[in-house]
Amino acid sequence: MADPSKCLPLTRASVQAAHELIKPHIHRTPVIHSRTLDEFASRQQTEAELQGTPWEGQGPGVRPTVRLWIKCENLQRIGAFKARGPFTPSGGWSRTRRGSGNHAQALALAARENGIPAHVVMPSVSNPTKVAATAGYGAVLYESGSAAPERQKMLDSVVGRTGATFVPPYDHPDIILGQGTAGLELQEQAAELIAEHAAKTPGGKARTGLDAIITPCGGGGLLSGTALSCEGTGISVFAGEPSHQGADDLVRAIRANLDGPISDVRTLTIADGLRTPVGLIPWSIIRGDRRLVRDAFAVSERDISRALRFVLERLKVVVEPSAVVPLAVVLFNEDFRKLVEEEGGEDGWDVGVIFTGNLSLDALPELLKIGDEKA
Known part of the structure; x- marks a missing residue:
């Protein structure tokens, strides 16, 4: 990997350049849409469902209109979007x-x-x-x-x-630009599908693309790369994090209006890919001077488990718990859902989500059991 100071600038154009570079090495993974998932995401949560959550006692939940477009990076090489970053060596291979x-x-x-x-x-x-x-x-x-x-x-x-060269998993411009190519593809693929969907909806409003993308956030490589890919497009970018044992470090940093990321994160959340703190370079894009990520929201272990069960049983897609954290935000976090209801109105929002894979089948029974427990 190159010296960060000698890498391509952190811009949407650089994400596009990275995409051209890595195309021969990656899959253009599909984007899927499910009417069943849309209906589930657009329903109103009951008071019983909200018991034991931050919204308990506030009455039934909101009722946003959501259409979800899922980028299946679980079908990427190695089963995850992580394959993209290491193929982006702007300074040549070490x-x-x-x-x-x-x-x-x-x-x-x-x-x-x-x-x-x-x-x-x-x-x-x-x-x-x-x-x-x-x-x-x-x-x-x-x-x-x-x-x-x-x-x-x-x-x-x-x-x-x-004499090895250390390649960080997220805190490097090349990695960030490479991960951002998933967001770039999602925008293009979703725009085509959204136009087709709108054309088949009698009396529906013409829609041209995504209103928002929400990604999981651990170190922030995918999130910051996606934010760069959306810069200047009008697409809002959000983050999803687990709340368990302080894994929601980005949420806490934003709420406290901190000048830098929270560096000490020690958590055993089931979303094991999101146990790391946000890196300094991703932070400079997510918040910092750029502020390309609009907000972040957290979900419980139970909600992550419930979302995982839905994806496995209803979508027939195999993913890891970390992958469904953003989806769990859309399905269960009433603060995010209220934002969609207020800003989307009757037309609602088209929301992009990026999945990733590498689920351990041995751990699956315990992962799903968490979702059956009372909040």
């Missing part, structure tokens, strides 16, 4: 790579296709499926403790012994 989780798989794949070795540090608590997949792409794996200082110590040791 000799070695390092990463973890979905990022680790993406780095291992990119390194293999470019004929260079990959050294990957993965915490001992990493998803076994992701560990096996990373090894399958030919990476040399190093196990570390789960805490940030332990990971950093192992990373420093590996870099010292191998």
